[in-house]
Amino acid sequence: MKKIIIFLTVLLSYSALAFDCINRDEQEELKPSPGRVVIKNFVHTLVYEKDSCGARGCDIRVYSQVHSKCMTNSFNGKGFYVENTLMPKQVTISKEGKLFTYFYSPLRGIFEL
Amino acid sequence: MYSHLAFSYPLFVTCKDNRLVDTDEISTEKTFEKLLKLSKKERELTIARWCQGSKECMGEFKQAVDLAKISYDLALKDFETKYQDLAKKLEDKFVDTKSTNALELLQLSTAVAEVKACQDTKQNLTPGDFVKNNKLLITYPYHNNYMYITGCKGVDTDTCYPMGTESVEKVIKEATIMGVDPYTVLSLSLMENEAQGVSSLYLDPIGVMASMGCQAKQVANGTEGVLNSYGTSYEVKAEVKSDPKLKAKLKKYFDEFKLGAELGNSYYCNNVQGGVPSVQEKAASGSCCIELGFKASKNASDSVARALVFPFIDQITKTPFKDKKDPSWRLQRYNGYTDLMGGAESVPAWRSGVNYYENPMYGEQAMDYMINGFMNNSWIKDKVNQYQKLYGIPESVICKGRENGTFVIDTNMYFQSQKETPRMSKIAQKIKAGGSFSSLNSREKKVLEEELRATADQNKFMHAEPKIDPGLENTISQKLGNITEIFPHGMLEEDEVLNKLKGKIKYSKDDLSRIYQGIKRATVLYSEGQKISQEFNTSYSEVGSLIQSNNVPELYQVINSLMSSDSESKTPEEIAKKVNAMVTSLDKETKEKLIKGIFKVINKKEEQMKLTEEFQKIKYPKGVSNLDFARITAAMTKYKTFEEYKTLYAEKIKADPSLEVELLKLYNYRQERINVAEMGTDLSEAAKEYFTNIYGKRSTVGQTSNYKWERLDEEQTNKLVKKYEQF
Numbered sequence: 001m002k003k004i005i006i007f008l009t010v011l012l013s014y015s016a017l018a019f020d021c022i023n024r025d026e027q028e029e030l031k032p033s034p035g036r037v038v039i040k041n042f043v044h045t046l047v048y049e050k051d052s053c054g055a056r057g058c059d060i061r062v063y064s065q066v067h068s069k070c071m072t073n074s075f076n077g078k079g080f081y082v083e084n085t086l087m088p089k090q091v092t093i094s095k096e097g098k099l100f101t102y103f104y105s106p107l108r109g110i111f112e113l
Numbered sequence: 114m115y116s117h118l119a120f121s122y123p124l125f126v127t128c129k130d131n132r133l134v135d136t137d138e139i140s141t142e143k144t145f146e147k148l149l150k151l152s153k154k155e156r157e158l159t160i161a162r163w164c165q166g167s168k169e170c171m172g173e174f175k176q177a178v179d180l181a182k183i184s185y186d187l188a189l190k191d192f193e194t195k196y197q198d199l200a201k202k203l204e205d206k207f208v209d210t211k212s213t214n215a216l217e218l219l220q221l222s223t224a225v226a227e228v229k230a231c232q233d234t235k236q237n238l239t240p241g242d243f244v245k246n247n248k249l250l251i252t253y254p255y256h257n258n259y260m261y262i263t264g265c266k267g268v269d270t271d272t273c274y275p276m277g278t279e280s281v282e283k284v285i286k287e288a289t290i291m292g293v294d295p296y297t298v299l300s301l302s303l304m305e306n307e308a309q310g311v312s313s314l315y316l317d318p319i320g321v322m323a324s325m326g327c328q329a330k331q332v333a334n335g336t337e338g339v340l341n342s343y344g345t346s347y348e349v350k351a352e353v354k355s356d357p358k359l360k361a362k363l364k365k366y367f368d369e370f371k372l373g374a375e376l377g378n379s380y381y382c383n384n385v386q387g388g389v390p391s392v393q394e395k396a397a398s399g400s401c402c403i404e405l406g407f408k409a410s411k412n413a414s415d416s417v418a419r420a421l422v423f424p425f426i427d428q429i430t431k432t433p434f435k436d437k438k439d440p441s442w443r444l445q446r447y448n449g450y451t452d453l454m455g456g457a458e459s460v461p462a463w464r465s466g467v468n469y470y471e472n473p474m475y476g477e478q479a480m481d482y483m484i485n486g487f488m489n490n491s492w493i494k495d496k497v498n499q500y501q502k503l504y505g506i507p508e509s510v511i512c513k514g515r516e517n518g519t520f521v522i523d524t525n526m527y528f529q530s531q532k533e534t535p536r537m538s539k540i541a542q543k544i545k546a547g548g549s550f551s552s553l554n555s556r557e558k559k560v561l562e563e564e565l566r567a568t569a570d571q572n573k574f575m576h577a578e579p580k581i582d583p584g585l586e587n588t589i590s591q592k593l594g595n596i597t598e599i600f601p602h603g604m605l606e607e608d609e610v611l612n613k614l615k616g617k618i619k620y621s622k623d624d625l626s627r628i629y630q631g632i633k634r635a636t637v638l639y640s641e642g643q644k645i646s647q648e649f650n651t652s653y654s655e656v657g658s659l660i661q662s663n664n665v666p667e668l669y670q671v672i673n674s675l676m677s678s679d680s681e682s683k684t685p686e687e688i689a690k691k692v693n694a695m696v697t698s699l700d701k702e703t704k705e706k707l708i709k710g711i712f713k714v715i716n717k718k719e720e721q722m723k724l725t726e727e728f729q730k731i732k733y734p735k736g737v738s739n740l741d742f743a744r745i746t747a748a749m750t751k752y753k754t755f756e757e758y759k760t761l762y763a764e765k766i767k768a769d770p771s772l773e774v775e776l777l778k779l780y781n782y783r784q785e786r787i788n789v790a791e792m793g794t795d796l797s798e799a800a801k802e803y804f805t806n807i808y809g810k811r812s813t814v815g816q817t818s819n820y821k822w823e824r825l826d827e828e829q830t831n832k833l834v835k836k837y838e839q840f
């Protein structure tokens with residue numbers, strides 16, 4: 001599906017443009033711990049708690065580095081993560097029998113359909 | 114120990130070898146009657162046990178008994194209050210050792226027969242009394258979001274869609290054959306579907322694949338010999354799984370439903386390259402298969418898929434969740450745990466912000482369905498007994514991990530617990546401790562922002578955004594040939610914007626000018642960034658395909674290290690050196706392609722990073738909030754008139770007149786959004802206002818829901834029952 005990006009939407013979503021760097025709470029989530037799945041690559045880190053996984057999937061979060069000192073929460077979703085080690089720069093999750101692939105927009109710092 | 118209210122509407126359950134062998138329900142009133150009928154000595158002993166020696170508590174119960182001599186009704190009311198107060202002080206929801214066996218503790222052993230007799234009043238309704246025109250009457254006692262179990266979403270709903278007896282019986286039979294507690298399956302089915310879909314419990318195909326033991330791994334698009342679905346390619350491991358217990362259950366399932374299980378063997382296979390999973394004579398190569406252990410026809414493929422739901426449920430309820438004893442914690446696994454409901458995907462406001470690790474609401478509601486929807490229904494009980502006689506009694510989630518004996522469950526407990534479940538308590542703590550909206554983490558912000566929007570009409574710092582069909586933009590875009598900007602527009606000059614915002618915003622003229630210039634530059638950078646972003650994506654995909662087709666995934670490490678390092682040289686020579694060191698088997702031409710590709714990827718990434726850093730370096734006056742940015746940028750937007758856009762799309766509108774109406778709707782929406790943005794919304798102020806004046810009325814699930822979260826009264830019950838008469 002083609003995502004339409006309009007000027008106004010972008011400007012009204014200024015917080016996304018200004019990159020809301022994650023705080024200490026969220027940095028903790030990126031550290032491995034028992035029961036937590038952490039998948040890292042050069043710019044993205046995907047995490048989910050195994051406890052969060054049910055018949056409809058897991059609560060999946062991705063954090064992305066937007067520049068050397070800033071990581072942002074770039075994806076929140078529920079579904080089964082289809083393993084792709086975040087390559088080339090996409091997250092695919094399976095929800096209710098369908099696959100959804102979210103592509104990373106480096107300038108906006110988020111994954112979008 | 115007993116739970117709060119455990120004495121008020123208890124359900125006695127008898128467990129043996131993890132199996133539920135008997136259930137009986139009594140009410141507070143009946144318990145009180147039993148207490149009155151006991152000899153004085155027995156009564157004193159019972160009260161002493163309830164009160165665990167507390168003289169004050171014993172005195173209060175004695176008072177209630179004495180009061181009964183004057184007014185039974187008053188005494189009963191008094192008794193109920195004391196009963197509940199007492200129970201609230203106690204910890205566990207379940208009686209959990211044989212020494213505190215419910216019957217022993219209540220000292221009602223001599224009266225059990227009478228209790229049962231009272232219970233039999235309900236039981237005396239024959240199973241047939243619960244059925245009308247093949248629809249099942251469910252006497253669910255609450256007015257809440259889950260009352261759809263009755264088939265009616267509300268007391269005053271015009272049309273109801275109750276469960277069909279055939280569907281319910283099928284579920285009971287299926288579950289029992291597959292060795293899974295039918296009450297659990299019915300409850301989870303109702304959590305996932307409305308009443309009519311009780312037999313449609315569904316597992317995600319990837320989940321089914323996992324339950325068969327096969328894993329999926331995504332690979333680059335264009336890779337040959339892999340599954341391509343919805344534009345994404347993934348690799349599924351081809352293997353044959355064989356589980357003797359599962360085979361035996363499937364055989365029984367096929368025999369009992371006469372699905373045709375003949376001597377021989379066959380396989381249920383999912384082709385790793387796609388297609389519909391089906392029963393095969395032989396384990397198909399290149400497929401993920403399970404051995405069935407009998408010969409089945411291809412027509413039975415859907416039946417295997419359905420039967421695989423049951424082992425999944427068995428699996429998730431097998432072990433306790435951490436050290437939790439209550440069954441609701443096991444059932445919660447079907448949905449999964451989250452510490453912030455709504456943090457991942459949006460959920461209705463009444464349950465957003467709930468922490469399932471503290472309140473497993475999903476599991477609690479499944480339990481509530483079980484004990485208040487299904488176990489008290491004679492028709493269902495009759496069917497369960499009927500099939501359990503034939504196929505055996507499966508382990509029950511209620512009895513798993515418990516000693517043999519009779520225990521008590523408070524039938525009001527799960528309802529009450531959900532009703533009182535706190536919402537957004539962690540966020541509230543942070544804000545009340547002086548935190549601002551911006552100090553929250555991103556998931557908390559998401560949940561709170563949705564809550565602020567949901568309560569915008571009560572919050573003086575919020576301006577309600579206009580609502581619009583979310584698909585409208587796509588519909589219009591497609592009709593116009595997939596264009597990216599439906600309403601091309603410009604930007605107002607600085608003077609015009611300054612005049613427009615004069616007196617409406619707190620910034621000085623100079624500061625406003627700096628913000629204007631900053632946004633203008635950011636807009637240009639954004640536009641450039643879009644282009645670079647696309648180029649980066651394309652070059653990365655090309656390299657990804659090369660890496661996949663040549664099976665050299667180790668090269669991702671090269672890309673990885675080059676992208677993450679600031680100081681390292683990233684010249685083609687350096688890249689060539691790294692590639693050559695890692696890959697020796699490839700021919701010269703392929704290596705060169707890879708080096709060129711990686712070089713391009715690195716360059717694009719660097720361009721992106723430079724752009725991002727420049728973006729970050731734009732200087733704005735101190736203290737400009739994101740909301741002020743939004744206000745000012747909205748004020749800068751210069752749309753043309755609708756007539757001009759109409760002229761622009763005249764031909765398309767001529768061909769499809771409905772397009773004009775749709776365009777106008779979207780245009781008005783855009784204009785309205787500008788108005789709202791110009792007014793500004795300070796989420797930090799709005800959050801403070803929310804937690805000061807609104808949160809108190811929405812801090813629990815029961816308070817926030819549109820349903821009353823109360824017991825249905827007689828009139829409401831009669832209304833619901835009357836609806837059944839219309840079937």
